[in-house]
Amino acid sequence: MPRETFKRLPETKRAAIERAAIEEFANSPYRNASINTIVDKAGIAKGSLYQYFKDKRDLYGYILSIVQQKKKVLAASLTPPSNSMDTFAYLRWMAQLDLLFRLREPELANIEQYAFLEAPLREGEDPETGERVMGDTRFQDFLTQGILHDDIATWVDTGLAAYILGVIINLVGPYLIARLGKDAESLKDGSADILYEPHTQALLDNLLDVIEAGIARDPQIRKDYYSK
């Protein structure tokens, strides 16, 4: 969506503009984000910005595309979800990806969250049935597949559960970071690996155990080490 002029910009200048915009959209939801603040921080004139982007929405859309792309790259760098991965392992993988994204790119994660909160009820169309559904269609699909695989209890209302899962995944990040406290620091600077940091894994385990116990057809959690 940026104009051609923007793409021809020297690397450093483009980066400065992107960084300034990211910082601003991470600190304020779209409506309150300030163009003036962005151009000041980027060190360019306001008129210049409007040569690169049609308007505020255009700039915002571009920043959102950066967020998505960066997350995609991170997802690819993480052990990818395999087809053999079971339903809940996949869900755990998603939660871990979300947390890792928040640790590595807190500003981008914030932008993502603002975007989610601005349309938490956005409708999507189920490509399968054409039925209108609410919430992230990813989770809708996820649950439908889970039922087909006999992983999810058939009595679970998939629409409701998909909505709840979306809300949880999108809002649990800040809580986890706060709970991890200084452990989160080690994960950020890379001195610890999220895959092996015990405190982090314990929290993720607990979150997913609750979810699995809640919607699984035959939850393992009830038979394992936790049972008393």
Added chain:
Amino acid sequence: MPRETFKRLPETKRAAIERAAIEEFANSPYRNASINTIVDKAGIAKGSLYQYFKDKRDLYGYILSIVQQKKKVLAASLTPPSNSMDTFAYLRWMAQLDLLFRLREPELANIEQYAFLEAPLREGEDPETGERVMGDTRFQDFLTQGILHDDIATWVDTGLAAYILGVIINLVGPYLIARLGKDAESLKDGSADILYEPHTQALLDNLLDVIEAGIARDPQIRKDYYSK
């Protein structure tokens, strides 16, 4: 928090101001709510408003107190939670209260939700332990009690679960209303009672069954009619 002058105002005028403010704060989060819009809708001069309230925050605080009070009244009109009510019945009662509030007072419910989203991570202090906790302390207490009563599985991380419960209860309302569709209309105009409307009760049942299955020590849901 309103000034004495406001309390002395004729009923109709006070009501007009409250209605205008409620409408505005229900449509926009605090930062974007407009004083100008409020005074226009209330049909008073801007200077008058500032004789009744110190500033925007003061007015907002007053409106929030109305929200809380109205919800309290509604809670009292509903069959109150008894001591003998078990942990999950109490949680279901809370969910039902929230839904009913949304049906009867959609604007007030919206204000409540904006307030929640503006500080979803606000810290509270556990009066028992003095420990700093996140999320609604109500749910923290609720879970602690539940564990004492042997209703909640001991392996559940209460902090995490309390946060999740808070997020769910505060955000599931709009989804439920949308799902109920025209049934929601009957509930609003009083031609149907939420306690007996089957579609509504089925959705609430499903939500609470998932939660119970997720965190209960000995979830009934696994043994009952749903099991296959």
Added chain:
DNA sequence: TTGGTTTGTGACCAAACGGTCATATTCTAC
């Protein structure tokens, strides 16, 4: 009717908003 207190009013303020545009500067090609 008078005088004093309480209440009502809207023009006005400085700041910030998104966006525009005439002009200046820089770059490219011949």
Added chain:
DNA sequence: GTAGAATATGACCGTTTGGTCACAAACCAA
């Protein structure tokens, strides 16, 4: 060197923001 295109600039526009204040109107007791 020069013409012409591309890019940079910040003063400026109209609008909106929360909040103030000098003044007018209404009220009330004496």
